[in-house]
Amino acid sequence: MLPGWSPWVVMWVLATIIFVACKWLTWRATPAPGTSRWRHVAYLFAWPGLDAKAFLDPRPLPSDRRPSRGEWAFAAGKFTLGVALIWGAVPHVPPEFRLIRGWIGMSGLIFLLHFGTFHLLSCAWRSVGVDAKPLMNWPILAVSVSEFWGKRWNTAFRDLTHRFLFRPLAKWLGPRGGVAAGFLFSGLVHDLVISVPAGGGYGRPTLYFVVQGLGLLAERSKAGKRFGLGAGWRGRVFTAVVVVGPAFGLFHPPFVLEVILPFLAAIGAD
Numbered sequence: 450m451l452p453g454w455s456p457w458v459v460m461w462v463l464a465t466i467i468f469v470a471c472k473w474l475t476w477r478a479t480p481a482p483g484t485s486r487w488r489h490v491a492y493l494f495a496w497p498g499l500d501a502k503a504f505l506d507p508r509p510l511p512s513d514r515r516p517s518r519g520e521w522a523f524a525a526g527k528f529t530l531g532v533a534l535i536w537g538a539v540p541h542v543p544p545e546f547r548l549i550r551g552w553i554g555m556s557g558l559i560f561l562l563h564f565g566t567f568h569l570l571s572c573a574w575r576s577v578g579v580d581a582k583p584l585m586n587w588p589i590l591a592v593s594v595s596e597f598w599g600k601r602w603n604t605a606f607r608d609l610t611h612r613f614l615f616r617p618l619a620k621w622l623g624p625r626g627g628v629a630a631g632f633l634f635s636g637l638v639h640d641l642v643i644s645v646p647a648g649g650g651y652g653r654p655t656l657y658f659v660v661q662g663l664g665l666l667a668e669r670s671k672a673g674k675r676f677g678l679g680a681g682w683r684g685r686v687f688t689a690v691v692v693v694g695p696a697f698g699l700f701h702p703p704f705v706l707e708v709i710l711p712f713l714a715a716i717g718a719d
Contacts, residue, residue: 531561551705632662649703664691
């Protein structure tokens with residue numbers, strides 16, 4: 450950790466550096482002849498997604514894929530819930546329950562940014578004809594681990610790893626090796642952004658994503674298919690156990706106490 454820097458500042462700096470590098474990589478690797486300069490600038494600076502091919506496509510988005518009033522309202526509602534959790538709920542949690550305060554605040558940040566702000570940006574871009582699909586696609590409805598990570602949770606990161614890790618490595622290591630590499634990469638990135646600023650909990654985020662990879666392979670195995678781990682109510686239960694169960698290791702106490710709580714105090718949510 451850099452001397453004199455608050456842990457939450459280190460977190461945001463690391464996250465920004467990684468995001469900028471990923472954004473530049475997807476942009477440089479995506480030829481877009483005929484696309485106006487303003488859309489290139491918008492992709493680089495005004496959209497958190499990493500699907501450059503879709504965003505830079507100069508063809509206008511069909512009207513049936515543009516946001517309805519209901520979708521606008523839904524996105525605004527999630528943004529409002531995030532605000533309510535951060536500045537409404539957190540201050541009312543007794544100070545001695547620090548982990549609870551941190552988890553409520555962290556949930557609020559996820560709703561404010563990932564579910565709220567990013568969805569509002571998606572609505573704004575799609576309303577003017579740009580293909581910027583929402584990054585969160587009802588993750589609560591996932592009936593399998595593969596569906597959760599592949600189609601519903603933070604599709605920006607999925608687009609990146611699938612294009613630049615899974616597809617190239619699968620040719621050499623096979624599909625299972627590609628999956629393992631993708632989840633290992635995710636774990637290392639999260640360890641860098643979560644554990645390094647916190648100064649503790651090293652390896653827990655990586656272990657969390659190793660568990661995700663094992664869960665995905667288990668549901669695709671012969672035994673997993675026989676027990677129905679990738680569909681129906683069994684799939685939902687299995688997905689919840691794999692994804693939610695070990696989340697305490699992903700967002701471990703050192704991160705919540707040393708990074709999230711000071712950040713919440715810095716933005717007036719104390």
